[in-house]
Amino acid sequence: xxxxxxxxxxxxxxxxxxxxxxxxxxxxxxxxxxxxxxxxxxxxxxxxxxxxxxxxxxxxxxxxxxxxxxxxxxxxxxxxxxxxxxxxxxxxxxxxxxxxxxxxxxxxxxxxxxxxxxxxxxxxxxxxxxxxxxxxxxxxxxxxxxxxxxxxxxxxxxxxxxxxxxxxxxxxxxxxxxxxxxxxxxxxxxxxxxxxxxxxxxxxxxxxxxxxxxxxxxxxxxxxxxxxxxxxxxxxxxxxxxxxxxxxxxxxxxxxxxxxxxxxxxxxxxxxxxxxxxxxxxxxxxxxxxxxxxxxxxxxxxxxxxxxxxxxxxxxxxxxxxxxxxxxx
Amino acid sequence: xxxxxxxxxxxxxxxxxxxxxxxxxxxxxxxxxxxxxxxxxxxxxxxxxxxxxxxxxxxxxxxxxxxxxxxxxxxxxxxxxxxxxxxxxxxxxxxxxxxxxxxxxxxxxxxxxxxxxxxxxxxxxxxxxxxxxxxxxxxxxxxxxxxxxxxxxxxxxxxxxxxxxxxxxxxxxxxxxxxxxxxxxxxxxxxxxxxxxxxxxxxxxxxxxxxxxxxxxxxxxxxxxxxxxxxxxxxxxxxxxxxxxxxxxxxxxxxxxxxxxxxxxxxxxxxxxxxxxxxxxxxxxxxxxxxxxxxxxxxxxxxxxxxxxxxxx
Amino acid sequence: xxxxxxxxxxxxxxxxxxxxxxxxxxxxxxxxxxxxxxxxxxxxxxxxxxxxxxxxxxxxxxxxxxxxxxxxxxxxxxxxxxxxxxxxxxxxxxxxxxxxxxxxxxxxxxxxxxxxxxxxxxxxxxxxxxxxxxxxxxxxxxxxxxxxxxxxxxxxxxxxxxxxxxxxxxxxxxxxxxxxxxxxxxxxxxxxxxxxxxxxxxxxxxxxxxxxxxxxxxxxxxxxxxxxxxxxxxxxxxxxxxxxxxxxxxxxxxxxxxxxxxxxxxxxxxxxxxxxxxxxxxxxxxxxxxxxxxxxxxxxxxxxxxxxxxxxxxxxxxxxxxxxxxxxxxxxxxx
Numbered sequence: 001x002x003x004x005x006x007x008x009x010x011x012x013x014x015x016x017x018x019x020x021x022x023x024x025x026x027x028x029x030x031x032x033x034x035x036x037x038x039x040x041x042x043x044x045x046x047x048x049x050x051x052x053x054x055x056x057x058x059x060x061x062x063x064x065x066x067x068x069x070x071x072x073x074x075x076x077x078x079x080x081x082x083x084x085x086x087x088x089x090x091x092x093x094x095x096x097x098x099x100x101x102x103x104x105x106x107x108x109x110x111x112x113x114x115x116x117x118x119x120x121x122x123x124x125x126x127x128x129x130x131x132x133x134x135x136x137x138x139x140x141x142x143x144x145x146x147x148x149x150x151x152x153x154x155x156x157x158x159x160x161x162x163x164x165x166x167x168x169x170x171x172x173x174x175x176x177x178x179x180x181x182x183x184x185x186x187x188x189x190x191x192x193x194x195x196x197x198x199x200x201x202x203x204x205x206x207x208x209x210x211x212x213x214x215x216x217x218x219x220x221x222x223x224x225x226x227x228x229x230x231x232x233x234x235x236x237x238x239x240x241x242x243x244x245x246x247x248x249x250x251x252x253x254x255x256x257x258x259x260x261x262x263x264x265x266x267x268x269x270x271x272x273x274x275x276x277x278x279x280x281x282x283x284x285x286x287x288x289x290x291x292x293x294x295x296x297x298x299x300x301x302x303x304x305x306x307x308x309x310x311x312x313x314x315x316x317x318x319x320x321x322x323x324x325x326x327x328x329x
Numbered sequence: 330x331x332x333x334x335x336x337x338x339x340x341x342x343x344x345x346x347x348x349x350x351x352x353x354x355x356x357x358x359x360x361x362x363x364x365x366x367x368x369x370x371x372x373x374x375x376x377x378x379x380x381x382x383x384x385x386x387x388x389x390x391x392x393x394x395x396x397x398x399x400x401x402x403x404x405x406x407x408x409x410x411x412x413x414x415x416x417x418x419x420x421x422x423x424x425x426x427x428x429x430x431x432x433x434x435x436x437x438x439x440x441x442x443x444x445x446x447x448x449x450x451x452x453x454x455x456x457x458x459x460x461x462x463x464x465x466x467x468x469x470x471x472x473x474x475x476x477x478x479x480x481x482x483x484x485x486x487x488x489x490x491x492x493x494x495x496x497x498x499x500x501x502x503x504x505x506x507x508x509x510x511x512x513x514x515x516x517x518x519x520x521x522x523x524x525x526x527x528x529x530x531x532x533x534x535x536x537x538x539x540x541x542x543x544x545x546x547x548x549x550x551x552x553x554x555x556x557x558x559x560x561x562x563x564x565x566x567x568x569x570x571x572x573x574x575x576x577x578x579x580x581x582x583x584x585x586x587x588x589x590x591x592x593x594x595x596x597x598x599x600x601x602x603x604x605x606x607x608x609x610x611x612x613x614x615x616x617x618x619x620x621x622x623x624x625x626x627x628x629x630x631x632x633x634x635x636x637x638x639x640x641x642x
Numbered sequence: 643x644x645x646x647x648x649x650x651x652x653x654x655x656x657x658x659x660x661x662x663x664x665x666x667x668x669x670x671x672x673x674x675x676x677x678x679x680x681x682x683x684x685x686x687x688x689x690x691x692x693x694x695x696x697x698x699x700x701x702x703x704x705x706x707x708x709x710x711x712x713x714x715x716x717x718x719x720x721x722x723x724x725x726x727x728x729x730x731x732x733x734x735x736x737x738x739x740x741x742x743x744x745x746x747x748x749x750x751x752x753x754x755x756x757x758x759x760x761x762x763x764x765x766x767x768x769x770x771x772x773x774x775x776x777x778x779x780x781x782x783x784x785x786x787x788x789x790x791x792x793x794x795x796x797x798x799x800x801x802x803x804x805x806x807x808x809x810x811x812x813x814x815x816x817x818x819x820x821x822x823x824x825x826x827x828x829x830x831x832x833x834x835x836x837x838x839x840x841x842x843x844x845x846x847x848x849x850x851x852x853x854x855x856x857x858x859x860x861x862x863x864x865x866x867x868x869x870x871x872x873x874x875x876x877x878x879x880x881x882x883x884x885x886x887x888x889x890x891x892x893x894x895x896x897x898x899x900x901x902x903x904x905x906x907x908x909x910x911x912x913x914x915x916x917x918x919x920x921x922x923x924x925x926x927x928x929x930x931x932x933x934x935x936x937x938x939x940x941x942x943x944x945x946x947x948x949x950x951x952x953x954x955x956x957x958x959x960x961x962x963x964x965x966x967x968x969x970x971x972x973x974x975x976x977x
Contacts, residue, residue, distance in 0.1 A: 014468045021477070130704070139619065140364065144608075147615035149561050151568055151583075152604030159597050216622065225745040232701055233760040234732030237725075243759070244748050251750075259470055259504065263558075266475025270565050274587075285569060288479050303473045311471055322750060323793040361661075 003325055007315040011308050018304040022297050023072050076301055082294035093298045096283065101302075103174055104279030108268040111199045115206040116257055122207075123214025123253075124246045130219065138211060146208030150267030154201045154274040162197060170194050172276050198275045206264055213256050217249035224248070251322050258314040261307045362623060368616030375610055379427040388420035392577045400596060409598050413589040418599055421582055422606060428578035429610065432490075432563045436497035437556030443502035444551055448509030449536060452517060466506045474500035478566060493572055497559045505551035512547055516540060550621045557614040564607045579603040648716055648816050648849060649675040649698070655710035656690075656697045665921045667693045667706065669873040672947075675817065675849050675866075680840070682864035682881065683853045684896070688917050690873040691853045692821055698851070699738055699819050700728050715817070734764055736817040737810035742826050743802035747794040753805055754790035761812060779808040782842065800831045807839065817849045825854065836863055858900045861885045869893045872918050872928040879953025889955035891933050927958060935959065 075081070081093040126138040161169050170176070175190045221227065222245055230240040269281030276282065280299060287295040319325050378385055394414040401411040409418035451462035478496045516522065525535045541548070566572050567580025570588075574581055582603040586592070591599040656668035668690045675681050685691045696702050698713050700720045713720040715736065720728065740746035748756055757776040766772050777787035783804040794802055803823060810818050820839075824832040840863050843850060854860050861867060867884045869877040869892065877890040888894040895913040915932040918924050924931055930940040939958050948960040 010464075010467065013464065014471050017468045018472055021472075140616075143364065143615050143619045144612045147557060147561075147611035148608045149564055149604060149611065151565060152601075152608055155592060155600050155604060158592060159601065212619070225740050225742065226748045228696075228701055228703070229738070229740065229746045230748070232699060232732060232738040233763065234729040234734070235759060235763050236729070239759065239763070243751070247750055248748070262471065262473045262475070265473045266478075266562065266565065269475060269479075270568065273569065284476060284479060288569075288571070300473075300476050303476050307471060307473050324749060324795055 001326075003319055004316070007312060011312050014308055015305065019073060019076055019301060020069075022300055023069055076298075081298040084292055084295045093295050096295065097280070097298060097302065100278055100280045100283045103277065104268070104272070104281065107195055107198055107272075107277060107279060108202065108265075108281070111202040112206060112261075112264050112268075115203045116210050118203075119207040119210030120214045120250065120253060123211045124218055124241065124249070126211065127215040127218025127222065127249070128241050128245070130222075135215075138215065142208035142211050144208075145204060146206075146212065148205055149270075150201065150205050151270040151274050153205050154198070154271050157197045157201050158274070169197050174277055174279075194277075198271050198277050201271050202264070202268060205267060209260060210253065210257070214249065214253050217252055218245055221245050221249040247321070251318060254314050254318055254321075258311040261310055265303060265307065362620045364616045365620030365624075368613040368620065371609055371613035372617070375426055375430055375606075375613070378423050379430045382423045382427070385423045386417075386420045388417050391416055391420035391424045402596070403598050409602050410596065412585065412599060413591075414585075418582075418602060421577060422579070422602060425578045425582055425603065426606070428490075428576060429560065429563070429580065429607070432494060432497070432578070433556045433560040433610065433614075436494050436501065436559035436563070437552050439494075439498045440501040440555040440559070441505060441548060441552040443498065444505030444509055444555070445541070445548060447502065448506035449513050449540070451506070452510045452513035453532070453536065462506075463510065466503050466510070469500065469503035470507065472500075475562065475565070478562065479569070479571065490573060490576065493563055493566060497562060501555050501558050501562075505555060508547065508551065509544065512544055513540065516543060546621055546624065550618055553614045553618040553621065557611050557618065560607060560611050560614065579606050583607075647674040647676050649673075649851075650714040651698060651711070652714070653711035654694065654697060654708065654713060656693055656702065656706060657709045659705040659707075660921070662921050664709075667873050667920060668697060670711070671870075671875055673868060673875070673878065675851060677816065678843065678847050678849055679866060680843060680850045680852065680864045681866045681868065682860035683851065683868045683870060684855065684857045684860060685870035686855060686917050688920075689870045690920075691870050694870070695819055695821050695851065695853050699736065700732075701738070729763075733760055733810075733815065734813045735815050736819065737813070737815045739806055739810050739818060739820040739823045741822040743799070743806045744794060746806060747802065749794055752791055752793055753797075753809075757790070757809055757812060760809070764813065775812060779811050780805070782811060782845075783808045783838065800827060800835070803827065803835060804838070807835075807842075811842065811846065811848075814846055815848055817851070820850060820852045822854050823852075824859065825856075832859065839863075857896050869896070872923055873920055874928065874956060875947065875954075876929065876957070877953060877955045878947070879951075883952045887951075889950040889953055889960060890929075890957045891935050891959075892929050893955075895934075927956075929957075 079094055081097070084091050084093050084096055122138070126134050129135055170193060172194075174194050175181070175187065176194075181187060226248075227240060227244050230244045235244075265281075268279075269284060271277070272279045272281035273285050280303065283295065284299045284303075286292070287299060394416065399411060399413055399415045401407050403410040407417050407419065409422065411417055412421070447462055447466060451459045451466070454462070478500060481492070481496050522535060522539055525539050530539075563572070563578075564580040564583065567574075567578060568583045568587065570584050572578070572580055572584070574584055580603070583600070586596075586600040586603070591597070651671060651673045654668055654671040655666065657664045657666050671694055673681070683691050683695070693702075693706065696706075697708050698720075700713070700723070702708065708721050711721070715731070718731070720731075723731075747753070754773075754776055757779075758772050761772050761775065766775070776790055780787045780790060785801055785804055785808065789797060789801065789805070794805075797805060803826070807818075807823070824835050827835065836859065839850065842848075852860055852864065857869075861881050861884075864881045867877075867879065867881040868875055869884070869890065871892050877884055877888065877893045879889075884893060885897065888897055892913070895911070898908075898911045899913070901908065901910060913932055918928055918931070926942045927933070927936075927940045927945050930936045933940065937958075943958060945956045945958045945961060947954040947956050950960045
């Protein structure tokens with residue numbers, strides 16, 4: 001129980017740290033983004049709207065920093081994320097994010113989890129059959145694929161499957177322009193077609209890391225005495241592989257998954273960019289190009305929350321799987 | 330007596346004299362590990378390209394525009410073709426190695442230094458110092474760093490190499506710090522450290538002269554991991570246009586090729602070639618890193634199956 | 643003790659494949675275990691006793707493998723059997739107890755679950771049967787069956803060890819192989835565990851092969867004693883004989899290293915030097931660099947096992963029937 005409380009505490013603390021960073025970075029950078037903000041919206045928003053935008057953003061220069069900080073935290077928590085000053089000028093940030101979120105969840109979320117699960121299973125089998133054919137091929141191949149830059153694999157994918165006159169798959173966007181969104185079979189098929197290449201990119205690049213760590217964990221676990229005991233007891237190979245070896249080898253892999261999420265996010269941003277896939281990553285990129293500070297900050301906070309939630313879920317699963325974690329203070 | 334012995338016993342041959350290898354076990358281990366050698370060779374090639382580019386190409390200033398015809402396809406005159414602005418792509422690749430390699434090594438080095446400082450200190454301080462440092466490490470570990478880098482780079486203004494390196498160091502040290510802390514904790518109570526303490530050595534001496542040398546392989550592995558992270562992240566940043574687009578590196582080459590729609594307009598080499606270099610350099614670090622894993626943990630080394638003679642009776 | 647052996651090991655040879663070539667860890671070992679017999683195997687670390695144990699139990703894994711000899715259990719040669727065939731025999735006919743229960747028990751499942759999976763693997767039918775049998779063996783070793791619900795880390799060291807022994811007795815096998823099960827315990831717990839094992843042996847009639855480095859401990863309880871050195875059997879025979887009149891200088895050295903609490907005060911003698919590197923064993927007798935009674939022939943001739951009364955010893959002092967021990971002592975020769 002204490003373990004869970006500690007992890008929850010960590011969650012809150014990290015979130016607070018991220019938000020604080022988010023708050024102070026603009027103030028510490030050289031130049032004045034504040035001025036840039038004013039310049040940018042000068043002719044497009046009334047002074048009143050500008051002031052309310054600034055205060056939502058936490059930039060009210062008439063209040064002292066501490067008050068602004070508290071106000072900013074309150075705003076972030078309650079969903080008052082301000083108005084975009086970038087491409088979609090004046091549109092509430094919340095609305096923009098709401099549009100992009102499902103696409104990212106679908107593409108990045110699904111492929112990441114899939115890469116992790118597939119990677120784990122392949123790693124288990126590769127680690128179990130030491131010295132076999134699979135074990136000879138797997139490490140060198142996946143060491144290389146795990147070091148490939150996400151965006152380069154994306155470009156390669158486009159080159160192979162989506163360019164020229166005989167393109168197999170689309171390389172742009174999430175569904176063909178002009179199609180009406182809905183739950184029709186046609187639309188869904190189109191969405192899937194658009195998601196294959198970006199999804200494959202993420203899958204190929206991300207899976208390598210998890211295969212390798214799982215394999216290494218398996219090999220280390222297989223030399224443990226309790227695995228030999230399993231053999232001595234005459235248990236079937238499958239039972240030993242899953243119940244004794246994999247169950248123990250999986251635990252460090254799970255915490256590794258949580259740690260590596262940040263890196264996967266960065267790759268996902270690049271993939272969305274290359275494929276013009278309108279998810280949160282693409283939105284983040286556009287926000288930087290347009291110096292859309294409100295959108296930028298909200299996105300950063302949201303991505304942080306997503307990663308932290310995933311970490312928390314991993315912590316809960318570890319708690320469930322490992323009796324020693326339950327005993328640890 | 331000797332007659333009886335000769336009938337009942339076996340005379341063994343002379344044992345071979347013991348030979349000691351010069352140069353220590355580490356070099357031998359690297360030499361015999363195929364992955365390590367592959368990674369090392371690739372890295373050395375790139376190092377050569379960065380140090381003496383003149384060895385590889387005759388072009389002196391690859392970034393100057395309009396030297397050659399624009400958008401030429403790969404051929405005998407330009408091995409990899411030319412860019413929109415008439416620059417030789419192959420020459421750019423060679424000269425671009427320098428910045429990419431420099432970023433990787435410098436950012437990797439400083440990130441490792443930070444990891445060692447924070448990780449070892451946390452383990453040695455114990456108590457509240459340890460809790461605080463561990464918390465700091467875990468926070469940085471979990472924060473999604475790429476978005477943070479993007480935000481930082483945007484606010485700091487584009488085009489600053491120093492900012493890129495600082496940001497890479499600040500976001501890249503946390504993973505290593507955790508590993509080093511764990512290792513230090515497990516080594517802390519070992520006898521050789523205990524004997525140094527009892528001898529009355531100062532704590533700083535113990536850490537630097539006794540502890541760190543035993544963790545060398547872990548520190549090197551961390552450095553390789555940090556360098557890999559730096560290569561990929563820097564390339565990603567520059568690709569998005571957040572580096573210095575007027576400087577020459579693989580990442581900026583990718584930016585310009587993407588900007589000018591190379592892939593779509595049928596000039597794939599311009600888009601793919603710099604990426605291959607990034608991938609290769611990254612792969613060399615990854616291979617070396619993986620090989621170091623095998624060297625420090627013998628259980629992971631490739632297993633030789635022994636021929637089992639089954640005698641039936 | 644009935645005379646028919648249940649385990650016959652002949653010419654057992656185990657090799658490790660290393661980067662320097664094959665290393666012979668167990669060299670031509672013969673041994674026999676009769677029903678209900680307690681066989682002790684002693685030796686220094688690295689002498690190959692654990693390897694031999696795992697080879698007998700058919701539990702080696704790469705890079706180690708059996709490269710010669712037979713291990714006949716009730717007439718079946720375990721070396722040539724497939725894993726599938728072995729799985730039928732395992733645990734039911736012979737079981738294994740390891741050194742550290744913390745390492746030998748699966749940390750993420752309960753004790754009950756670990757009992758259950760082996761019971762199920764050998765065809766136990768109902769959950770009732772499983773629960774009953776599990777509780778029964780726990781009571782046999784003196785642990786309250788309520789601890790079946792615990793995880794290994796929740797039990798004390800001694801309890802864990804006894805739980806492991808309970809698990810080994812689930813099918814009341816004919817042979818229990820134990821690899822230093824008391825080494826991780828304090829002296830008092832050691833003795834109490836040994837007494838308990840001996841009692842269970844009387845009760846249930848199983849044979850035991852007990853590997854340890856502690857000669858004095860095992861000699862109180864074993865019927866047969868085997869001393870190993872550098873992968874070979876250096877002395878083998880009834881415990882009383884080996885203990886009271888050690889024929890091999892190594893056994894003598896081991897015994898002299900344990901002073902008696904009663905009896906006259908004698909100077910402590912150890913055995914100088916350290917065990918040889920098995921990749922490059924010494925020429926001739928493997929013990930000769932450390933032997934206080936070494937003479938010229940020892941350096942070139944490999945001794946076989948020679949019969950000395952009821953025991954056998956691998957020492958050239960006993961070659962040729964008459965023991966040279968008395969003659970060399972009488973003539974005062976030392977080299």
